[in-house]
Amino acid sequence: SQQGEEDPQALSIQEGENATMNCSYKTSINNLQWYRQNSGRGLVHLILIRSNEREKHSGRLRVTLDTSKKSSSLLITASRAADTASYFCAAKSSNTGKLIFGQGTTLQVKP
């Protein structure tokens, strides 16, 4: 399967704590993207990191990319109840140009 893998599948934390999600992929990539999905809704783009970048920040989000290990992580700092959602990584294949989504991490932030 070309689908990427994410872990953990589910994560439950208290408000104010940090949440870390990991993603692994199989193909060579142009970039790796992270998306958020609220239940029953579409996906919202969060952040994009290019293959020649190692780390990127956007507000409370921090993304790392290790192309040698074909892995990425998303860190959400100082989590809020409103961060409760599913988070998907998506690897942009440099071979096909297609986005290959990971299995997703369901994050629950308890108030």
Added chain:
Amino acid sequence: GAVVSQHPSRVICKSGTSVKIECRSLDFQATTMFWYRQFPKQSLMLMATSNEGSKATYEQGVEKDKFLINHASLTLSTLTVTSAHPEDSSFYICSARELPWTGGNSPLHFGNGTRLTVT
């Protein structure tokens, strides 16, 4: 920001009927739109790539005669599920890449999805 509108958000239909789902880019043009299918608590599976003015490109295992895609303008793509069966029940999501396309590093803009239930 770029908005993709998908309609309807929910639809219930009987087996054997056809259902059309629309995907519109409201404030930008998109020569390419993508259609995904998502099962409960699972990831998105790319079904097909919709190309304005030409035939869609379907992923392996997706029946093009069952999932008809039309991309007649730079702002509208439609997915028609023909002769629907209960196993077609799923969440269908479209996405689009905004023009001008800045190479391979442009994010996708997603619609809010359509929950299809076939009875």
